[in-house]
Each structure stands twice: as C-alpha cells, then as structure tokens.
Amino acid sequence: MTAATEDPLVLAVPSKGRLQENAAAFFARAGLDIVKGRGSRDYRGELSGLKGVEVAFLSAADIVAQLASGAAHMGVTGEDLVRETIPGADARVALLTPLGFGGANVVVAVPRAWIDVKTMADLEDVAAAFRARRGERMRVTTKYVNLTRRFFAERHVGDYRIVESSGATEGAPAAGQAELIVDITTTGATLDANALKILDDGVILRSQANLVASLGAKWGPAARENARIILSRIAAEETARTTREVTTVLPGWNGALLDEARALFAVQPRSGAGEARITFNCPAGKVAALADWLTVRGADFVAVAALDYVFTAANPLYRKLIERLPKNRA
Ligand SMILES: Nc1ncnc2c1ncn2[C@@H]1O[C@H](COP(=O)(O)OP(=O)(O)OP(=O)(O)O)[C@@H](O)[C@H]1O
Ligand SMILES: O=P(O)(O)OC[C@H]1O[C@H](OP(=O)(O)OP(=O)(O)O)[C@H](O)[C@@H]1O
Ligand SMILES: [Mg+2]
Structure with a gap:
C-alpha cells in the first residue's frame, strides 16, 4: 500500500466533559492546531499542516473503545477508563505519557458512620459479619465493575455483590441501594456531601489523562510518519515546560x-x-x-x-510507540 492510498491516522480528542478544555489546550501548546469540520454535526477535523491525519471528536469513554478496537491510532483519555474497559490493557494499548490534567482517584468509600471500618481488612470482617447476620452479601455500587472485582480479590474481600451504578453513585448508600461504593473523586466534595469516607488503603488507582496509542490500529508507513511528527512536537513542548x-x-x-x-x-x-x-x-x-x-x-x-520547545533527535515518545509495534507491518 502506498502512502497516498493509506487510511489516515485517527487522533481521538475529547469533545465533551472534564477533559475537553485541557486536551484542547494541550494540543495547542504542542503547536498542533486542530481545525474543526464546518458543519455543527461534523465530528471530524484535521491538524493544520499535516496531511493524512483525521481528528475524531469523541467522549472519553468512546475514545477508549476506539483505541481498543483499533479504529483510532492515538487519543487522549483517562487511565481509569482504559484500565476498567480494556481487559489486559497493556497488551492492546500503550500509555505514552501522563498529561498532568484530569487527575482523579478511583476509591473505595464507606459511610462515615462506620467508625470502626478503616481498611480493606476491616471491610473483609464487616462483609463476613454482614452475611452471617443478614444471610445476604454486602452490596457495592459502582461503574468500575472490573477494577472493583480485581482490587477486592487482591485484598481478600469476597463476600460482596456488585450493584452496577447508572449515575449518582455516591447517593446509593443513603438511598439504601448499597452499603458502600467505588467511584472516582477529585476534590472529595461529593463524598463529603454524602457522608462517605475513603478507606485508608482504599485507593484503587490514581488516574489522570494520558496520551494513549492503539497497538491494534493499522500502522502503515504514513501513519507512523505522522505519529513521529505529532509525538516529536508533544515531547518538545513537554521537555520545554519542565x-x-x-x-x-x-x-x-x-x-x-x-x-x-x-x-x-x-x-x-x-x-x-x-x-x-x-x-x-x-x-x-x-x-x-x-x-x-x-x-x-x-x-x-x-x-x-x-523555553517554548526543546526538540531532540531522540523523540522519546515515538520510540516508546514504535518499540511496541510489529516491525514490518506496513
Ligand atoms: N472529578 C472527576 N470525576 C470524574 N471524572 C474525572 C474527574 N476528574 C477527572 N476525570 C476524568 O475525566 C474522565 C471523563 O469524565 P467525564 O465526567 O468528563 O465523562 P463522563 O462522566 O463519561 O461523561 P459526562 O460528561 O456525562 O460526565 C474520567 O473518566 C476521568 O478520567
Ligand atoms: O470528588 P469530586 O471533585 O466531588 O468529584 C467526583 C464526582 O465527579 C464525577 O461526576 P461528574 O461530575 O463527572 O458527573 P457524572 O456522574 O455525570 O459523570 C464523579 O462521578 C463524582 O461523582
Ligand atoms: Mg463524569
């Protein structure tokens, strides 16, 4: 396949939610000028001056899905979503670099009234007692079903069941829908407002926005060359900033x-x-x-x-990507 007929490199950029503004500022700082399509329903754009790059405007969750399927080559999204949604994430995507925004922790939180429950070990005891007394398992409500299962298993908490959350997770314990929650928090204000506290060893993941590459996308020569240029600009800005x-x-x-x-x-x-x-x-x-x-x-x-930019011959982000791609799959 020649470069002229190769499919474009798809760069997925958050179009809504908490990451949108910071992601746009991040690309602008790196000198990557995102040009939006004209129509209001146009969810595709371009990078000015770079041929063969298509910008896809998507939600943070959709970006993860497209990176997992290989429909997008690179994107900006939260590590929490990557770890939750993609089983065996490290084999399918490469987290090229954390971006310093979109910081949030995925945590285990219980009612503040549970004064004797401070750790996951305490929770294990509570779970056993709960089951013995009530004949049913303690309920954990969350959108992070996979992260919760993995973390609870590692901490030997087995006596629980998950009630999948459809939003307003923090309200579930007060509403009698669950005993405790796993959710994401930044300032802690929502947990506070719902009289919940984080367990001392209850931080499952410290997440932030990452630049993520798909290993399953079609990485032809033109896509690789565009990735090289994009990543050299991002690295140059990152080095300059620090x-x-x-x-x-x-x-x-x-x-x-x-x-x-x-x-x-x-x-x-x-x-x-x-x-x-x-x-x-x-x-x-x-x-x-x-x-x-x-x-x-x-x-x-x-x-x-x-400094505005520090370009180096080494291009460390591109090296990180190329090391993970098959050698001759052009
Ligand atoms: N306080 C926070 N709460 C939730 N997510 C946060 C927070 N801070 C940063 N993030 C990051 O932003 C990502 C997207 O969250 P965001 O709230 O924008 O999308 P969403 O919840 O899927 O959609 P919505 O726009 O409907 O809220 C999260 O997965 C996480 O990585
Ligand atoms: O610790 P805090 O700073 O209070 O932030 C945490 C809250 O923010 C997120 O919700 P968001 O506002 O994104 O609404 P959503 O549930 O509709 O996604 C998250 O689900 C928590 O509820
Ligand atoms: Mg949200």
Missing part, C-alpha cells in the same frame, strides 16, 4: 565542576567546553538551587529563561 535555560559566566569553570553540577542538578550543558559563557538546560524545580550553587562558586549573574 526545563529552564540557565546562562552564566563563571571564571574557573572546569570538567570537575560540570560533573558536580550534573550530579546535583541533572543539568545538561548546552555550550562547548572551555567557553566562559556557560548555558545549561536544567529541570525547572532545580533552577534556584543551581543558581545559588553557581553564585557561591563565583558567577556574577545567572540568567534563567523559559
């Missing part, structure tokens, strides 16, 4: 000092050996300590600048 450029002039700068700076601050020198003016790339969180270290050693000034 890196600062530090410039100084330090008499007596030498190899031993450089080794020390590398070990202490994970700096990467950007200037040649023997130059009086030194430039580093430094992790953003270490910049102040590095500046202090340089001034103590005789630097008169240390200039720190934010």
